[in-house]
Amino acid sequence: MSGEAVLLRGGRVVDPSRNLDQTLDVLLKDGVIAKVDEKIAAKGAEVVEAAGFVVAPGFVDLHTHLREPGFEYKETIASGTRAAAAGGFTTVCAMANTDPVPDDAPTVAFIVRRARETGVVRVFPIGAVSKGLKGVELSEIGSMKAEGIVAISDDGKPIANGNLMRRALEYASMFSLPVVVHEEDPSIVGAGVMNEGWASTRLGLAGWPNVGESAMVARDVQLAALTGARLHIAHVSTRESLEAIRAARRLGVPVTCEVTPHHLLLTDEDVARSGYDTRFKMNPPLRSEADRAALVAALVEGTIDCVATDHAPHHEDEKNVEFADAPFGVTGLETALPALVDGLLAPRAITLLRLVEVLSTAPARAFALPYGTLAEGAPADVVLFSTTKSTPVTPDGFQSRSKNSPWIARTLKGRVEKTWVAGREVYARGSGPAR
Numbered sequence: 001m002s003g004e005a006v007l008l009r010g011g012r013v014v015d016p017s018r019n020l021d022q023t024l025d026v027l028l029k030d031g032v033i034a035k036v037d038e039k040i041a042a043k044g045a046e047v048v049e050a051a052g053f054v055v056a057p058g059f060v061d062l063h064t065h066l067r068e069p070g071f072e073y074k075e076t077i078a079s080g081t082r083a084a085a086a087g088g089f090t091t092v093c094a095m096a097n098t099d100p101v102p103d104d105a106p107t108v109a110f111i112v113r114r115a116r117e118t119g120v121v122r123v124f125p126i127g128a129v130s131k132g133l134k135g136v137e138l139s140e141i142g143s144m145k146a147e148g149i150v151a152i153s154d155d156g157k158p159i160a161n162g163n164l165m166r167r168a169l170e171y172a173s174m175f176s177l178p179v180v181v182h183e184e185d186p187s188i189v190g191a192g193v194m195n196e197g198w199a200s201t202r203l204g205l206a207g208w209p210n211v212g213e214s215a216m217v218a219r220d221v222q223l224a225a226l227t228g229a230r231l232h233i234a235h236v237s238t239r240e241s242l243e244a245i246r247a248a249r250r251l252g253v254p255v256t257c258e259v260t261p262h263h264l265l266l267t268d269e270d271v272a273r274s275g276y277d278t279r280f281k282m283n284p285p286l287r288s289e290a291d292r293a294a295l296v297a298a299l300v301e302g303t304i305d306c307v308a309t310d311h312a313p314h315h316e317d318e319k320n321v322e323f324a325d326a327p328f329g330v331t332g333l334e335t336a337l338p339a340l341v342d343g344l345l346a347p348r349a350i351t352l353l354r355l356v357e358v359l360s361t362a363p364a365r366a367f368a369l370p371y372g373t374l375a376e377g378a379p380a381d382v383v384l385f386s387t388t389k390s391t392p393v394t395p396d397g398f399q400s401r402s403k404n405s406p407w408i409a410r411t412l413k414g415r416v417e418k419t420w421v422a423g424r425e426v427y428a429r430g431s432g433p434a435r
Ligand SMILES: [Zn+2]
Pocket: 155, 156, 157, 182, 234, 235, 283, 284
């Protein structure tokens, strides 16, 4: 990549790290942002006409399930990172619920090596909090950090044991790692498969109530206050959780949190309208309209730091069963930008600057990653997208091995055109797989 130069000419450059939203040229050279200025003359550079498009720092997903090792029939690091590139993501953090579980240094090292060999975007592993995700014994946090983990999480499973959670926070803070929590009190949630409310009653499905999440959020922000450790709450979905996070912030507790595009844009009434369609089954479940509206407001105002996809590929056969029996989770890398442009930006619920911030600058900051900026000298991780062109979401349109998306058959405004990682093009719309 060294020596190759790309000039993005006349795009709308949106860089939240510097509060910048202006028509400019951007020069990528030697893997970094070489220059951002009004008119750049770059002899020999490949020129990309960016007029009419947005040029932004590549998106950073703190919550991706790549499924490798162990579940390659759902996704691999190769297919998952191609999906990421197609969605404008240049960095993904890979969740630990693989087989084997990354709970020690060799497994983390394996993922790092596979990512280097087969990945097209940057991959940072998240180590397990507990050995085998069993919630009993802490994993080898220090040795995993030495191999490159950026956080620890048992995501997919809650840490039901409060004492283990406390010890995880204590150890993680010794290594300056955030603890990412999937907040679900199993004794409250029980067999719940969708949000507890009028829709679940009508559909005759077991309910998963808001308090099943918020009770755990309240516990964990108090444990974070006690330990001084960094807590990151995954996929916030309820009003009560937001209140607990606001209270924690007032007390100075170091907590960050994320929300998914599906929780921002869909509700339990969409589950009802879908007719028990398992592409609308996720954990936490799609909530009420009041929750959804509160999540949007919290994202706009900053109580919620960032958007994460919780990209959770599942094979068609696994999802093609009764709603109650299907696995939780939906894919999300390739639809995040269009879903948010269509659902929030186009109706002017969010500004373009804030939209880019919640997808790139803010998640990078939450995990202290050196991305999410177009500052000169920064890694040349860049996305070029349109806010006016549309993306038809079809099963054959995905780079991901799985197609369990709630947006299938929808046409969403917003379209990712090109993606670069370290100045190298890893995705161009319409030109097939990046390699
Ligand atoms: Zn989760």
